[in-house]
Amino acid sequence: MRSTFTVVTPAADPSLLTIEQLRAAAGLVAGDASRDAELTELGARVSADIATACQIRGDGVHVPTLRSEEVREVFRQRGCDDVLFLARRFISDLTLVEEAGTALIADDTDLxxxxxxxxxxSGTRTLTWLRGDAVVEYTAGFETVPPDLVGAAMDLARLRLSEGATDPLEKGRQVEIPDVETVRIDRWVGAIPGSSSGPxxxxxxxxxxxxxxxxxA
Structure with a gap:
C-alpha cells in the first residue's frame, strides 16, 4: 500500500563517502585538497545513483539517500492490512505511531x-490496522555508512573517475601515420557490452x- 511520504529532517550530508574516501578513490595522497570541489560533486552523483538503484523513496523535495533522516508516513487504511511496509528501512528510532487518531505505545507494535x-x-496476536489513517514517524538510514555500502560507493566512484579519462563508447581506434595523421574511431551503438541500462x-x-x-503497489 502506498503512503504519503515526507522527509521531516533531511540528512545533513546525503553523500555515502567522505571527502577522504573520495580522495582515496581518485588516487590522491592524504590531505591533497586540490580536487575537492570535483570530488564532492562526484560523491553527490554516486550517492544519488546508488539511491536510485536501491529504489530509495523521496518526497519530491529532498534528495533520496541511505543516510539517516527523520521521516513521516501516512497510510490510508481500509481495515484489512496487518503489515505496514515502510518506505525507508534500517530504522533506528520509532518516534510516533497513530492508529485512526489514537497514539500507540511500544507494546502495541512490532517492528x-x-x-x-x-x-x-496485542500480546502475541497480530491485529489488523483499523480503518482510517495510520501515521508513522521514524528515523531511518545510516549515521555511519556500513563498510559494504562504502565499498560499493567507492567502486562506483573509481568507475566514474576512469570514465572521465576514457571514452566508454569507444570500441576501437586505428591510427595511420603517413602524410598526415589519420585517426579512425569505432564506437558502440546501443548498450555497451557488459554494462547495464541503469545508473x-x-x-x-x-x-x-x-x-x-x-x-x-
Whole structure:
C-alpha cells in the first residue's frame, strides 16, 4: 500500500563517502585538497545513483539517500492490512505511531527495523490496522555508512573517475601515420557490452542487494 511520504529532517550530508574516501578513490595522497570541489560533486552523483538503484523513496523535495533522516508516513487504511511496509528501512528510532487518531505505545507494535515492516499487535496476536489513517514517524538510514555500502560507493566512484579519462563508447581506434595523421574511431551503438541500462553497473548493483527496497503497489 502506498503512503504519503515526507522527509521531516533531511540528512545533513546525503553523500555515502567522505571527502577522504573520495580522495582515496581518485588516487590522491592524504590531505591533497586540490580536487575537492570535483570530488564532492562526484560523491553527490554516486550517492544519488546508488539511491536510485536501491529504489530509495523521496518526497519530491529532498534528495533520496541511505543516510539517516527523520521521516513521516501516512497510510490510508481500509481495515484489512496487518503489515505496514515502510518506505525507508534500517530504522533506528520509532518516534510516533497513530492508529485512526489514537497514539500507540511500544507494546502495541512490532517492528522489523532492517526490513521496515511494522505490525499492530496485542500480546502475541497480530491485529489488523483499523480503518482510517495510520501515521508513522521514524528515523531511518545510516549515521555511519556500513563498510559494504562504502565499498560499493567507492567502486562506483573509481568507475566514474576512469570514465572521465576514457571514452566508454569507444570500441576501437586505428591510427595511420603517413602524410598526415589519420585517426579512425569505432564506437558502440546501443548498450555497451557488459554494462547495464541503469545508473549503476550490474557488478556493483550485485553488492547492493542488502540495501535495495522492493516496490510495493
Amino acid at each position: 522489523d527495523a532492517e526490513a521496515g515492516l511494522l505490525q499492530r499487535i 549503476v553497473p550490474d557488478h556493483i548493483t550485485a553488492k547492493l542487494g542488502r540495501f535495495m527496497n522492493v516496490a510495493i
